[in-house]
Amino acid sequence: xxxxxxxxxxxxxxxxxxxxxxxxxxxxxxxxxxxxxxxxxxxxxxxxxxxxxxxxxxxxxxxxxxxxxxxxxxxxxxxxxxxxxxxxxxxxxxxxxxxxxxxxxxxxxxxxxxx
Amino acid sequence: xxxxxxxxxxxxxxxxxxxxxxxxxxxxxxxxxxxxxxxxxxxxxxxxxxxxxxxxxxxxxxxxxxxxxxxxxxxxxxxxxxxxxxxxxxxxxxxxxxxxxxxxxxxxxxxxxxx
Numbered sequence: 001x002x003x004x005x006x007x008x009x010x011x012x013x014x015x016x017x018x019x020x021x022x023x024x025x026x027x028x029x030x031x032x033x034x035x036x037x038x039x040x041x042x043x044x045x046x047x048x049x050x051x052x053x054x055x056x057x058x059x060x061x062x063x064x065x066x067x068x069x070x071x072x073x074x075x076x077x078x079x080x081x082x083x084x085x086x087x088x089x090x091x092x093x094x095x096x097x098x099x100x101x102x103x104x105x106x107x108x109x110x111x112x113x114x115x
Numbered sequence: 116x117x118x119x120x121x122x123x124x125x126x127x128x129x130x131x132x133x134x135x136x137x138x139x140x141x142x143x144x145x146x147x148x149x150x151x152x153x154x155x156x157x158x159x160x161x162x163x164x165x166x167x168x169x170x171x172x173x174x175x176x177x178x179x180x181x182x183x184x185x186x187x188x189x190x191x192x193x194x195x196x197x198x199x200x201x202x203x204x205x206x207x208x209x210x211x212x213x214x215x216x217x218x219x220x221x222x223x224x225x226x227x228x229x230x
Contacts, residue, residue: 004158043159043204043220056217090158102147102208104218106158 002026004107006091012113015081021110023074023091031096032074033104034066038087049074050096081114088112118142119207121221129229134192136224138205141186145207149218150179150190153202162203163190195228202226 004025013019025032034046048056049068063085065077074091088111092104121138128134138148149164165172165179165188172179178191192199205221 042202042223043206045217045219048217092158102149102164102210103161106151106160108156108158 004091004093004105006089006107006110008110009108010111010113012115013078013081014115015083017081018077018079020078021076021089021091021112023076023107025072025074025091025093025105025107027093027095027105029093029095029105030071031094032068032071033092033094034074034076035090035092035106036087037090037109043090047076078112081112083114086112086114118219119205119221121205121224123224124222125225125227127227127229128195130195130197132195132228134190134195134199134226134228136190136203136205136226137187138189138207138221139185139187140207140219142207142209142219143186144209145219147208147210148179148181148188149206149208150177151204151206151220153204153223159204192226195226197228197230200226200228 007022031050033048036044036046045058046060047066052068063080067075088109090109091107094104119140150162151159152162153159163174163177165181167183170181176193181188202223202225204223206218208218
């Protein structure tokens with residue numbers, strides 16, 4: 001595997017379900033991100049982890065819970081979602097440098113549908 | 116409040132023509148401006164990026180023009196090809212410290228190149 005991988009690629013869940021999205025990066029990066037992509041807000045940053053610590057939580061509802069157990073893996077735990085949460089969830093990684101780490105590499109995304 | 120405004124939302128150009136996408140930003144602390152290209156079913160991928168110390172950067176058929184005083188930057192795709200049909204996102208970031216991890220994206224432009 002190379003780059004950034006995400007599983008599953010498609011997910012349909014009911015509003016009472018609990019599911020998790022998984023992201024793995026094979027680039028040796030030390031920062032990882034979750035984005036939400038929808039028609040209303042094309043690329044909306046949700047969470048940033050740098051050196052395995054959460055450094056950004058962009059006013060995301062608590063029904064989304066991120067977890068970063070190590071620098072290569074990132075999870076997004078989902079529970080009691082709403083239909084408006086249906087979107088493409090993108091994971092990205094980058095190499096954070098003291099002067100700012102810029103280029104983010106994105107995975108293919110998980111298409112989530114909440115019924 | 117949207118900090119990066121992108122226009123147009125969609126663009127149709129004939130093969131061989133020039134595609135022009137414009138972005139305007141508000142935060143004068145931004146000092147890194149990348150463009151991402153996204154094909155259907157894929158995550159965004161970095162296309163080209165510029166810093167405000169230069170007014171233009173060219174890579175192949177893709178050129179970024181930057182106007183610091185107007186707080187605007189644009190992407191020009193010369194000799195557009197059908198394979199360039201994709202959604203393009205501009206972005207901006209502050210390159211210092213932990214904020215260097217955070218990209219603020221524009222709303223995206225869907226480009227269709229007709230053969």
